[in-house]
Amino acid sequence: MLDALHTVLETVDDWVWGPPLLIILVGTGVYFTLRLGLLQIRYLPRALAFLFTRDNTGAKGDISSFAALCTALSATIGTGNIVGVATSIKTGGPGALFWMWLAAFFGMATKYAECLLAVKYRRTDAKGQMAGGPMYYLEDGLGQRWLARLFAFFGVAVAFFGIGTFPQVNAITDAAALSFGIPVSVSATVLTLLVAMVILGGITSIAAVATRIVPFMALLYIGACLLVLGNNITALPDAVALVIRSAFTPTAAAGGFLGATIMLAIQSGIARGVFSNEAGLGSAPIAAAAAKTHSPAKQGMVAMTGTFFDTLIICTMTGLTLVITGAWQGEQAGAAMTSEAFATGLSAFAGQYVVTIGLVFFAFTTILGWSYYGEKCFTYLFGVRGVRIYRLIYILLVGAGAFLTLDMIWILADIVNGLMAVPNLIGLIGLRHVVIAETRVFLDGLRDEKTVSD
Template sequence: MDTNEGKYDKKTDKGDTSHFQALATALSGTVGTGNIAGVALAVHLGGPAALFWMLMTAFLGMCTKFVEVTLSHKYRDFDEKGMVAGGPMYYMKKRLNINLKNGKQIKTGYWIGGFFAIATILSSFGTGSLPQINSISNAMFATFGIQHMVTGAVLSVLLGLIIIGGIKRIAQVTEKLVPFMAIIYFAGAIAVIFSNYQNIIPSFISIFSDIFSGTAAVGGFLGAGFAFAFNNGVNRGLFSNEAGQGSAPIAHAAAKAHEPVSEGMVAILEPFIDTIIICFLTGMVLLSSGVWNEKLSNQFQQTDIEILAGYYHEQNEENLAALKNHLNNKDKVSLFTGEIQIEEGKILDKISIIHARSLAENIEVRQGGDLFSGKIPVTNGKITDRSGNLTFTGQSLIHSAPLSTAAFSKSILGNSGQYIVAIALLLFAFSTAIAWSYYGDRSVTYLVGAKYIVVYRIIFVLGFFLASFTDTTIIWSLSLITIALMTVPNLIGLLILHKEVKSTIKDYWIDFKKEHPKN
């Protein structure tokens, strides 16, 4: 038996990758910016309780991932080049047709599979390519001062060289890249957690103490109710491990395995590694470091600014309750409309500014680098000045990748902790782009055949380069839509075929016991 094969594998098993390579490729697609920025956003919005609900999605995700991978491996095909062509679109094509009483069949499965394949191609850009390189280039510029276009050019060439070799070269890269990037991130996270050892137990308890009541106000965090913590934890968890979306089964379909159930079992490891290990580590880094509820100096994003009519103070219990309800979309407080007067960068009006869901302090307004004096128009709490020259700085909570960066700096690593986040973001996001290029080219194969894959790959790499130095806000919106368009038909298909999965598992164990009787 080959040394790369498992104990129960057979030399005659068909496929393009080993179990581990398929797992590594699928993990490279799921372990990405969501594990760094997504966890930080969930904790920022919902507090420690959101991390609990994120972890709960992983346990449900294990079951979902097992079922979708089992079905996709069972009904995979081989394209005209002899390469595996698999994924939810293939089980949809073969098993979601409508059989009529006269013996005829309506090919509904083919069209549902086509719909899923189109959504996957769009998502390969909206999820796996454009936002990823945009995040990488921003991180490289902020941390090392490398120009966005330079980062884009170098990584685009590297991406092209990898994906042109297809799944076999992709698997060869990911099986080395995934363990390497996981070790780097794990080591950095452990360094932060144990540098703040006195906060380990309190942080761990905080994850479970308020799961049904939400998180109370603490530090600069103004509090979050149960619904807010639950929704953000579940949303970020599903975004991270992609359970039910139908992307990972495309990678697992390529694995050499004679039993689909065995590959489904391998896939169970994905949500466990992605969410229960990596996301949990990120969460503990954020909580133990204390930065999640600490106001830090930063430049405000105008989209995160909300100007309130009147002065609020978080030490006032009535003010605090009103702000918590406002942020949790209950009773809204009055928003400011009019003009705010600024003199030498200081706000003269009796108003309050919320930035990143916290009351901002020590606010300074500049225009083109100089302290600003004048009036700024505001409508319903939002600044309507579109000149783009005004900048607001001050102290407030921060979120997403900057929050993770701040957390990694609160350890024996000091300011060098920011480099771990930047490098991890580079590796995580780049590996995601590699995996999604494969998901997209298998979808192209389903729709128009393998001969058009090269066209897709050229467009994929070109888009990857362009997104390194352009705004991808619209792409993120497209991503959320395409994820939903992939998930809905996949979950419907899994529900329809749940009895078949049950019988497939039963048959697997019967055959397994026959082939491997106990001694």
């Protein structure tokens, strides 16, 4: 009976994350890219500059724009950047990295649109905090409360049973046991206490931790990747050429790699890219809505840099490290494959500990980021009086996660995660004219500022 149910869930999961959803996700990004005039290229330098400007005096919001971005990145930069990229290249070959880039490029426009809408339609809740995200622009902008409630339900389910808890907790406890010999019960207890200390303080506490850990862990991991690439600098042009060539030609079997068709490279690359940066899924807008800002479009620009950092930088670093060291052709897969790449490029010691430390930090911040996403979805459904109940359940699930190996729960969570995107994409498409109008007003203001300064 359980085997049959497992098979059914796997079939549904393949369907949810199959070509139809991926085409709609990427297609939405293509639409906004064209209608907004390649905004993610033309205004990326300005968006990066916005991260370090403080001109939001008197603006509504709970945290700074930078803190909101770090909170969103804490959820998106996770085990997928280490394990997911390895899985994608192992399945689709080096060409999968190219399609990951393409998904991220168009995903930046999608992320901009959804975070713009989150700020425009955000509210102040009964506790005086900002509340925003797809739930609110689906209800107040599109007038479809049932879609808003559906999205919120999926969001709570993913936070409780999927991305937010079990996979991340298992990644941390397993890594601590294998690399440092720490018993699972000990690491699970310490992790649960740390999570409780942070999330009981709400968004300001989560953002404070995220602004310290996210930049540190990203720079540490990127630095390790750059050391590998630097040690193999002469092979880098060939590695990049292999990625591009493999994106448009079948990849032959080599070593432990079984070979891949062009379609397999496209599907695995786009799916992993979307799963990593979450563009279009509707999660990042929840964090963006908490930002202190006067302008929805400005926060949209800040938010789109998250996809740039997550996929075009960190996933690229992982992918090129795997390709340039030849680890993608080995027998290993997932985290072991990435460890092998660092072991080949640096040393066996570095291979083990760079990946272990990266996994621990990445997974911990994902737990924090998704606790906030789930809390806002829960609050939308049940009101602010339910926050304490939500946090208690979340903490208990984190504590239990280390001892659960229920594959079906993870598959079900993967399904619900994909289903989050459906109501969100309906909202983006239905409110596309709002996005375009807000963007025009903001860009006209930027041009007026430039004219005055000149």
